[in-house]
Amino acid sequence: MALEDVTAESESTWSPTGFRIANIVGAALAVALAAALLIASQEYAFRVRSLPGPAFFPVIIGVAMLGLSIAWLVLALLGRYRVDADTEPPPDRSAMVRAVASLGVVTASAFAMQPLGYPLTVAIAVAILTLLARGRLRAAIPTGLGFAVVSFLLVTTVLGVQLPTGVLRPLLVGLL
Known part of the structure; x- marks a missing residue:
């Protein structure tokens, strides 16, 4: 050795x-x-x-x-x-940096939820978290968008819970 x-x-x-x-x-x-x-x-x-x-x-x-x-x-x-x-x-330094960055993304998304809306905030947050988990950009974007759309539709239609739509409100008004 x-x-x-x-x-x-x-x-x-x-x-x-x-x-x-x-x-x-x-x-x-x-x-x-x-x-x-x-x-x-x-x-x-x-x-x-x-x-x-x-x-x-x-x-x-x-x-x-x-x-x-x-x-x-x-x-x-x-x-x-x-x-x-x-x-x-x-954990090594790289893992610690990714963990702290992930905590920052989750914290920032909590504050961005109201102005940006649930779908946009979650799409961005999941995409960034996927990248922090060493995922590829071409996988992170569809993962973020897919998770945001599916979870938004499930929560609003199946559970009947209204989520903030933020800047996407004009686009989503006719759909909801």
Whole structure:
């Protein structure tokens, strides 16, 4: 084995302390996300008459996520997760950049949803996410457009939920 291989191999594995810290931080973030979901769902009705209301699903997911996240945090704090041969190595710089960029795309799309509308925002976001996942441009564009059209039609027609149409409103008024 060459010296470069040994160096690359030693840099691509977790240190026990780094692995423990990563688990604690990940679990704490998951607890915070679950708590935020539960707090945000309080603005909606849990039940409407005798049927589940708009808060029903977020509360169920939030409670399950909170319970699992707390269990993960407790086990991480107790040091129950150990690095072994089956542990996946930490992500490299390129993977971290793509993950942060993906988070940025999802966050930006949440803010762009109202002015641009659901179909356009989702088409752009899915195309960019496909490219970040190392997809090709000729696959990213039809994937984004297809996902946007199919999900928009399913949600608006099957579920009867109105989604923002944004700048495409004049084109979609006659179709909906």
